[in-house]
Amino acid sequence: MRTRITRPxxxxxxxxxxxxxxxxxxxxxxxxxxTGGQNDASGWTVAESGCLLSLIIxxxxxxxxxxxxxxxxxxxxxxxxxxxxxxxxxxxxxxxAGFAVWALSAALAATVGLYLRSLDDRRTRxxxxxxxxxxxxxxxxxxxxxxxxxxxxxxxxxxxxVLAQHDPRRAAALFERIEQTALQxxxxxxxxxxxxxxxxxxxxLPSLADLRDLCDRFSGATTVHLDIGPRLDDPAREAAxxxxxxxxxxxxxVRRHAPTASHVKVTVTDVPGPALRVTVTDDGPGGTxxxxxxxxxxxxxxxxxxxxxxxAGPHPPRGWRVEATMPSVTT
Numbered sequence: 001m002r003t004r005i006t007r008p009x010x011x012x013x014x015x016x017x018x019x020x021x022x023x024x025x026x027x028x029x030x031x032x033x034x035t036g037g038q039n040d041a042s043g044w045t046v047a048e049s050g051c052l053l054s055l056i057i058x059x060x061x062x063x064x065x066x067x068x069x070x071x072x073x074x075x076x077x078x079x080x081x082x083x084x085x086x087x088x089x090x091x092x093x094x095x096x097a098g099f100a101v102w103a104l105s106a107a108l109a110a111t112v113g114l115y116l117r118s119l120d121d122r123r124t125r126x127x128x129x130x131x132x133x134x135x136x137x138x139x140x141x142x143x144x145x146x147x148x149x150x151x152x153x154x155x156x157x158x159x160x161x162v163l164a165q166h167d168p169r170r171a172a173a174l175f176e177r178i179e180q181t182a183l184q185x186x187x188x189x190x191x192x193x194x195x196x197x198x199x200x201x202x203x204x205l206p207s208l209a210d211l212r213d214l215c216d217r218f219s220g221a222t223t224v225h226l227d228i229g230p231r232l233d234d235p236a237r238e239a240a241x242x243x244x245x246x247x248x249x250x251x252x253x254v255r256r257h258a259p260t261a262s263h264v265k266v267t268v269t270d271v272p273g274p275a276l277r278v279t280v281t282d283d284g285p286g287g288t289x290x291x292x293x294x295x296x297x298x299x300x301x302x303x304x305x306x307x308x309x310x311x312a313g314p315h316p317p318r319g320w321r322v323e324a325t326m327p328s329v330t331t
Contacts, residue, residue, distance in 0.1 A: 017059075025048060079105065080102035082102065222263065224265075307326065
């Protein structure tokens, strides 16, 4: 996607001033030549050329492209034309060389302006790219964490409405879990918002130790069994946080696309590499599971950025499996 660079509003004013200065200088030169007069104020000529060159730099740097080209052309033409005020005569090598030097000075001024303009463009693109990356990160956090908690609240509320008529005690316990899930969603929202504040303390990234609480909060009509390998070394924070996100996304998809699933198995093991393998398998209906958003595609990019792989698909004889493998150490 091409980034569009916007120029300051006063860039057109700068171009108008530069172009106007060029027109005035050319007019004075034309009048001087037409009247047969000669300019004896060499100091003023040098000062005028310096002003024109400075305006060329500023206009090329700050003005919109078309306005900058017009203004630089007028001021650039006016700069070497200043020599005509000393009178017209038979062209000499010295006169031609002087005209060329002054013309090159105008071209050099335009080159300096273009260089400064490129630096401004690069800086602006860097800021825009950083903002886009931050928005993408926020969107992923909202999808990975908040959406999971909200979908859990919805499922529990639907179950609570049924239980309220037949088993008020269980319904009360379910509503308590809804409250806990809501508090977790608020904490996730707070963490996401705090990412915008550079002065705020960063909330620690989720780790493998948080998977137990995640699975407990998910369990209800669907039983979740968590198995973390005993020999699993302490993985890198990025790998552990990504593994947590994979489990969150997989459980969220179970709730969305396989609400009839009765059992989900979450396995975290170490494999040669050293690498971390996360597998989430449910016994819901197989087939194609499609959903909007950037969940699995976004997670796939994140896992691949760590040098790993992520696959998702039907798991015979019945169910669906999400499996991610990624290096467990920082390379």
